[in-house]
Amino acid sequence: MEYIRLGQSGLKVSRLCLGTMNMGTPQWKPWIFDEARSEPIVRHALEAGVNFIDLADFYSTGVGEEVVGRILKRLARREEIVVTTKVGYDMGAYQNAGGHSRKHIMDGIDGSLTRLGMDYVDIYMLHFFDVNTPVEETMGALNDIVRAGKARYIGVSTMYTWQFAKIMQVCERNGWHKPINMQLQLNLAYREEEREMIPYCQDQGVGVSVFSPLARGLLTSDANSTRNQTDFFTAQMYGDDVSREIAASVARVAARRGVS
Structure with a gap:
């Protein structure tokens, strides 16, 4: 396995990242693996040298974090793995159940840590760009989460390049922690991110990780x-x-x- 620094941060991750959207409960979606079927996949990845594990609170509406958290506790030492999870999609039917308001982000990190059975995540990521919440509110909350020790770094996923530029500018202007990772969709059937987002990330020194490498199957x-x-x-x-x-x-x- 090869290891690289993620962007210009000091964090070293494996070239391959294990995605976990397919782990949790098949009650959420029929192609999801339960805990017993998920564990061999996680074990194989760890034995192959993968130290980069990607989750989201939205996966199986929280059950994914519970399942993968228990598996990682059995198979790995916390300090030897890099765990990321994401926030933004609705976790219930109530008001403020989703989005990137300060309220939901603060609720979200506490919920994720409880489900994972961890004291911190290595990278806490925005699942998308919330057009209904001021960027200053969102990034201020994420900065506070890093300062509180609940996340080591922050990241982002799935947005237009101009939106990511807006995030980076707000962090620069306020002296806040900047995202170290952009998780984007990239595969042989979808290469749009090669036009602007990847060159922008290279210019800004932001690491890039990829989801849907097989175009969702x-x-x-x-x-x-x-x-x-x-x-x-x-x-x-x-x-x-x-x-x-x-x-x-x-x-x-x-x-x-x-x-x-």
Whole structure:
């Protein structure tokens, strides 16, 4: 396994990051693995040298953090792994159950730490850009969370480059902790982030991690998989002819190379 510093921070992470959206309870989505089926995946990743584990409170509406937290407690020493979780999507049907208000962010970090059974997360990330909350309110709350020791660093995910620039400017202006990581969607069927976001992150010294490297299952070329048949995001984002042509091309290259 190779290890790199995440952006210009001192944090060293494995080149491969283990995503955990598929871990929690199948009651949330039919393609989710329960704890017994998730543990071998986590163990395999750790044994291969992966130290970078990505979660979100939204996964299985909190059960994902509970499941992965228990597994990590059994398999790893806390100081040897880098754990990130995200905040923003609704965790209930009540007012302030989601978004990036100071109230929800403060509730969110405490809820995540309780479910994970941890004293801190290494990176606390915004799951998206909340257009309904002032950036100053959001980033001020995240800065306070770092200063309180509940997170070592902060990060962001899934937004336009101008929105990320706004976040960075607010942090610079107020002397707050800046995000060290941008988690974005990047795969052979979706390369938009190569246009502006990745060059911006390189310019600003922000680390980049990737979600949906297999385009939510499309690039496995297994149209009959449970994920491809039941994840409506797959059809919504990759239901066009061009995406299917890309998947067919991937399958041809794989066949020539004798790999899956």
